[in-house]
Amino acid sequence: MLEQDWIWGLIGGLMIGGAGALFLLMNGRIMGASGIIGGLVDGSGRANWTERAAFLAGLVIVPALLVPLYGSVDTRLTDNVWLLVAAGLLVGFGTRLANGCTSGHGVCGISRLSLRGMAATVFYIAAGGVTVLIARHLLGVI
Amino acid sequence: MLRMFFAALAGGLFGAGLLVSGMVDTVKVQGWLDVFGAWDPTLAFVMGGAIIPMAIAWRVAARRKLSGLGTPIPSPSVQKLDPNLIAGSILFGAGWGLVGLCPGPALAASTINGLSGVIFILAMLAAMITLPALRRAFASTGKTAWTSAR
Numbered sequence: 001m002l003e004q005d006w007i008w009g010l011i012g013g014l015m016i017g018g019a020g021a022l023f024l025l026m027n028g029r030i031m032g033a034s035g036i037i038g039g040l041v042d043g044s045g046r047a048n049w050t051e052r053a054a055f056l057a058g059l060v061i062v063p064a065l066l067v068p069l070y071g072s073v074d075t076r077l078t079d080n081v082w083l084l085v086a087a088g089l090l091v092g093f094g095t096r097l098a099n100g101c102t103s104g105h106g107v108c109g110i111s112r113l114s115l116r117g118m119a120a121t122v123f124y125i126a127a128g129g130v131t132v133l134i135a136r137h138l139l140g141v142i
Numbered sequence: 143m144l145r146m147f148f149a150a151l152a153g154g155l156f157g158a159g160l161l162v163s164g165m166v167d168t169v170k171v172q173g174w175l176d177v178f179g180a181w182d183p184t185l186a187f188v189m190g191g192a193i194i195p196m197a198i199a200w201r202v203a204a205r206r207k208l209s210g211l212g213t214p215i216p217s218p219s220v221q222k223l224d225p226n227l228i229a230g231s232i233l234f235g236a237g238w239g240l241v242g243l244c245p246g247p248a249l250a251a252s253t254i255n256g257l258s259g260v261i262f263i264l265a266m267l268a269a270m271i272t273l274p275a276l277r278r279a280f281a282s283t284g285k286t287a288w289t290s291a292r
């Protein structure tokens with residue numbers, strides 16, 4: 001890790017937390033990405049779909065506008081279709097079953113000392129760690 | 143209209159934060175999970191940084207009944223674990239580790255991830271759309287833990 005990585009991590013983290021604070025204090029909503037997306041596509045969030053759609057529009061468009069400032073951004077995402085499909089399905093099922101992901105359970109849950117948020121975070125980080133251990137170091141597929 | 147404006151502002155700031163923090167870089171995310179390899183602690187700084195303003199916001203919210211735009215402040219968190227929470231988090235973590243994407247960064251980087259990003263998002267949406275129907279199907283065939291919540 002380059003030394004400036006953690007500084008940018010901290011700055012970006014403060015921005016993410018600021019976004020969650022704004023969404024909570026102005027809109028009265030918990031900023032959970034999987035819940036906002038999931039409620040929009042499975043129909044359970046029909047009552048406030050415009051708010052969800054506006055949030056997602058900002059989430060997609062603003063980074064797209066900022067990328068040119070960096071010249072280019074390499075996200076180093078795999079192009080292995082099977083891995084992408086498997087991961088997408090796991091993330092989709094898992095986050096909706098657990099009612100939250102890194103933003104909802106992680107950022108918003110831990111900050112209010114929610115037992116569910118903290119437990120979810122422990123389990124998804126542990127599962128992610130085991131997955132990287134097996135897929136990278138034992139099987140060599142990632 | 144004002145609700146949409148602040149929602150878009152929050153979404154935009156969230157996306158900008160994900161870009162600035164480096165969390166759209168899937169190898170950095172996998173690096174955080176790679177405890178037995180070249181471990182990358184950046185994600186801990188991102189998470190720590192995000193929790194600070196959010197913890198303050200929860201304290202402010204606790205003293206109010208309504209948000210700035212008049213919606214009730216979300217009720218206190220449920221302090222109860224259930225099998226769905228744990229099983230779901232394990233499935234999510236496995237997918238997160240496989241390619242280094244979770245829902246927020248998948249959307250924030252959707253314009254730069256190319257076809258790979260589209261494939262991931264389509265698979266994620268397909269799972270999200272089918273889960274309620276799967277739950278109903280299992281609920282009607284017999285009681286299993288993961289159909290009981292919600």
